[in-house]
Amino acid sequence: MAKTLARNITSSFFAKSRSEGVGAIVRRCIGGSKTLDPFLMCDIFEVTPPAGFPDHPHRGFETVTYLLEGAIAHEDFGGNKGLIGPGDVQWMTAGRGVVHAEMPASKVTSRGIQLWINLSREYKMIEPAYQDLKDSDIPRAKPEPGIEVKIIAGESFGVKSSVFTRTPTMIMDFKLEKGKKIEQQIPKDHQGFIYVLNGSGYFGENQFKGEEHNALFLDDNNGDHIPVEAKDVDLRFMLFTGKPLKEPMVNYGPFVMNSEEEILQTMFDFNQTTNGFERAKKWRSSIADGVTELQ
Known part of the structure; x- marks a missing residue:
């Protein structure tokens, strides 16, 4: 039998702490100028009330949130709400557009990982979707x-x-x-x-x-x-x-598309609350001002 080929490690770096969102602390191992197709960003985060990630938009990719400790509440402009605890996963496909908030739902520090995965051109403008997984499942x-x-x-x-x-x-x-x-x-x-x-x-x-x-x-x-x-x-x-x-990949903050023109269109859609962002016009989350002890 032919010997199979093993992977090696080519490089490493120490992920330093930095501020992100509103008072959150993250260690970023992928992101900014350092991406790794198809991954756009990977943060190991820590949030303690009143810190968190209040109302913000996404388009063109998926977010995977894997909680290690604490509890995180989620709410979006489509009426979707949820709570993840230790070991749980929320897999969100932003597709053509989501505006949502992610806030700690525990007085103790919540710690977890959020990974951004790019979507191919054929999936960038699909309807938003969720896959929620409990630790036991x-x-x-x-x-x-x-x-x-x-x-x-x-x-x-x-x-x-x-x-x-x-x-x-x-x-x-x-x-x-x-x-x-x-x-x-x-x-x-x-x-x-x-x-x-x-x-x-x-x-x-x-x-x-x-x-x-x-x-x-x-x-x-x-x-x-x-x-x-x-x-x-x-x-x-x-x-x-x-x-x-x-x-091709062009990103502007929470928007990731295939061209500059698509990014400009996305910014227009968000600012004008159209083409996937209609529900953002009058929506404000109920959790952005802080949530504690929901579990």
């Missing part, structure tokens, strides 16, 4: 004692997520006890990165050491797996991979 793989993989999107060790990914994507939360090692399969045509949540480990065939708050970037050598080992301490990390769209 997200499948796990436990290939051996001391190893657990929570599969938000994609497949690991024969266990598949039920999430529909318009842009082919894998998102997983790995926990390895000290001394454990695994090989995670990755589609050959995916790009990706890793974020170390806790501890440290050795990643890729080149045994690149990644520590807490490090973002690690995979090479694109068409390898079909990545080896990971927790040699020294327990390790928890997130794996994000996706199939590149290879389309």
Whole structure:
């Protein structure tokens, strides 16, 4: 049997804390000038009331919010409301337009991850949609004692997520006890990165050491797996991979389209509350002024 090719880690950086939204603290590992097709942004966030993300718009991509601690309330201009707690996921397809608010719903600090995934041209102007997942409904793989993989999107060790990914994507939360090692399969045509949540480990065939708050970037050598080992301490990390769209991309804040003309049209649509933003004209969220203890 031919030996399969493993992925390596090509680079890393320490994600520093910065302010975002209204009083929130984030560690940004993807975003701004550093994007990784199809990923636009990835923030590890912390919010404590009255901080949060009050009413704001989106168009042209998806947001995935994975909560680690606390509680986050969500409300949009279409009447959709929800609450996610520890381990829950909200997968929002903004499509042609959403205006919404995301605010902490607990007096303690809420901590989580928000990932922005680009949509291809054919999906940018679809109607908004949601996929909400409770922690208990997200499948796990436990290939051996001391190893657990929570599969938000994609497949690991024969266990598949039920999430529909318009842009082919894998998102997983790995926990390895000290001394454990695994090989995670990755589609050959995916790009990706890793974020170390806790501890440290050795990643890729080149045994690149990644520590807490490090973002690690995979090479694109068409390898079909990545080896990971927790040699020294327990390790928890997130794996994000996706199939590149290879389309022109122009972003302006919360709007991501394929051309400058489409961005200008989006700004016009939002300002004039038309072509997907009609419901924004008189809408104001009930949570933007602060929510506590909704759980």
